[in-house]
Amino acid sequence: MSDTPISRAANATPANVARKIKGLSDRAIAWIFVGPTIFLLLAVNIFPLIWTINLSFTNFRANRLNREVEYVGFRNYERILTDSDIWLNMQATAHFLFWTIFFQVVIGFTLAYLINKKFKGNDLWTTIIVLPMMLSPAVVGNFWKFLYQPQIGLFNYIITFFTGKEPSSFEMLGSVDLAPWSIVIVDTWMWTPFVMLICLAGLRSIPDYIYEAAEVDRASKLRQFFTITIPMILPFLMLAILFRGIENFKMFDLVVQLTGGGPGSTTELTSINLKREAFEKWRTGYASAYAIILFVTVFGLASIYVKALNKVKER
């Protein structure tokens, strides 16, 4: 990027001469400036990751430090990949990912499209819509649990008010069928604004003259929407999906507070399951292998996805 002949020429201004005379060289400053960040990330992210990989080949248990640690090869990985319960958790996670992203993209894009019409006071209402995503997911999850209470909750009351169903006839958090949807609703409430903001940024980046040219060509509004708006905003939508996908794959706090993984294990997403293995059953080695599998999955999917995203961008 900065290696074009023009920028090289720009760097050869007299400023460079002045730089060499006074103070440290640029290279030294660069390392002093970047060094601490890299060091911190190595210490708190990469070192633990390598440690996790190492642990994943052992039968180590963090609550029994005196026990001798044995290397068990790929046994942990084998057990996880052949465990049908874990595949159920993966399915629950995939279900959750699919529906949250679906609703957030549909509602988020619609809102962004409407806000882009620049009606009066849209700034204020946008700020109000954005509020939920700035809040603590754990506190939000805890409070939605209150709203979902079958006997006293506001949510059930409102549904009853509109449908006439008995409020105690449906338990959002207690029913096997409804519990997964209770998380989808809260996550959509919380994170639709994020998708909306990215879409809004995308819509605002489309230059007016493209529409003006289309108007001259007498393209209908509908046609303009499908041939200009959608293709131009696609990279932004894909970016939003990437961010939401990564975040929701890691989703922990909201679900822990809301359902705790229950009823049964219907809302036990992989990260909740992982927490249970690591910090309740203390099967550290096993949980480490699980963590690595999840990380590789996210990283792999994200890399493939980013490649596709770049292709869309290049068009």
Next chain:
Amino acid sequence: MSSFSVTEPTKRSKWFAGTLVITYALITMIPLAWIMLTGFKSPSDAISYPPKVFFEPTLEGYVNLFTTRTRQTDEFLAANPPENWYEEIVRQYDMVIAGPSKFGERFLNSVIIGFGSTFLSIFLGTLAAYAFSRFKIPLADDLLFFILSTRMMPPIAVAIPIFLMYRQLGLSDTHLGMILLYTAVNISLAVWLLKGFIDEIPREYEEAALIDGYTRFQAFYKVVLPQAATGIASTAIFCLIFAWNEYAFAVLLTSGTAQTAPPFIPTIIGVGGLDWPAVAAGATIFLLPVMIFTVALRKHLLRGITFGAVRK
């Protein structure tokens, strides 16, 4: 360009768009409004059905949030009349205030860890972003991607070794440990956001300063920093909000001394289950600063979220 523009929406479509957006905004506000309302209810009003929109407001939830209470004998209560309004609220249940609750402490932890890690991430992040923006760093793009990729890891995946590592280093359940951890999580965001802001400051400013005899350091803090101030401020808010809201690490790696408010609020127990008005009061106090920040910074939100990639 003429005053007539084809891209300007018609009046009717504006009105239609406005109505839909406002409807959505109002619906989206209901849960939040309900949290705040519940904080002012008495425990019995909070769990009445149908839910009460109109009720007699009380500060009971807030008193319960900040205090611990014990039951007292009738003789004691008769001999020691209540001295202030909060004693009076507690007296209706034949109780006296025994002392402060843990909420104040936990809230203070949130403040210390939130601001500590924000300061550190901004300090380190600004330096790194400046270096990435201005100097030729070998493999800069790869390094930047590496920095971003650290955000993809599920917190629980690294929590196990960090748990073990912190125990060895004596950092578990300490403010410093949590500050370092949140800094590491936030720094990727800080570097990416700040690089975008610094990229936009023309290099000519510094070059002029260098010609005037400033050193690189002087040019950096006398010329670049003031220019980047708004960008730094809005990045700081994003870092603060993350550290403020974080739950997974807090619940896994702290047990008391350094525990922040998010793991604590959902555990406020009253008579027979959760004390919902107190929980709501705690949530309100905890959410309020973030809400104020959001309103104050609404202009910067868009750029922050899109990594400054889009200019209006």
